[in-house]
Amino acid sequence: MAKIYLLSNQKYEDVQNIEIFKIEYIKSYIDLKKYDALVFTSKNGVYSLNSFNNDWKNIPSYAIAEKTAKIINKEGGNVKFIGQSGHGNDFAKELIPLLKDKKALYIRALKVVSNLVETLKNANINIDELTTYKTVCNDNIKEKIEKNSSIIFTSPSSIECFFKIYTWDKSFKAIVIGKTTAKYLPDYVDFKISNKTSIEECIKLAMLDSF
Incomplete structure (x- = not known):
């Protein structure tokens, strides 16, 4: 069975992690009480906001998927x-009818890579953006990747950082989380x-591909 590498710090059985990038929080002083809705598309958005502001827990949160929602609940949101x-x-598009007549904030x-804010603004949704974190490539990676391995890319940042450090071998198989x-x-x-985007x-998919 060929090896499977996940370019993330999340641990899974029979999968080898390469922490190809790190998350750095960006602190800001913002009055969240003026918003009726918070939009999250990542667990990192939840963790980063929670690191410097507790008011978010009292504001209704709109999560892109079940996993992000679980983190919101876990952190008290x-x-x-x-x-x-x-x-x-x-x-x-799902948010348009839900955020009508609300003042929303996208935690990003x-x-x-998505056009989420543009789509909402074009639909006359009142939404602001708050940048709370960024990804930074981990230049200390020393690990070698075996031939015929499957490599799981979970974000554009994982792709960017991977190709800064590694050269693609024709025997590698790429598995991608979304279009x-x-x-x-x-x-x-x-x-x-x-x-599914998980x-x-x-x-x-990588396990099916690795035999």
Whole structure:
């Protein structure tokens, strides 16, 4: 059985982690009490906001997927809605009828790949953005990747950092968490996209591919 590498710090059985990037929080002094809704598309958004502001827990949160919602609940937040699609652009469409007549705040990374805010603003939704974290490539990676391995890419940042450190071998197999992330892969890399935007689904696909 070929090895499976996950470019993340999340631990899974029979999967080897390469922490290809680190998360750095960006602290800000913002009055959250003027907002009726908080929009989260990542657990890192929840963790980073929670690191410097407790008021968010009293404001209804709109989570892109079940996993993000679980983190919101775990940190003491108030989940109002959980998206069904798992994709940023589709999530925006789900939010349009829910955020009408509300003042919303999108908790985001420094770099984002979806058009969530643009889609909502085009639908006349009153939404602001707050950058609370950024990804930084981990230049201390020394690990060698075996030939014929499956590599799971979970974000554009994981792709960017991987290709800064490693050279792609033709024997590698790329598994990607979603269509948007896949767009960031170099043209010469063949890949497969998981059916759902979850690491678990990526691992299932990688395991099928690794025999």
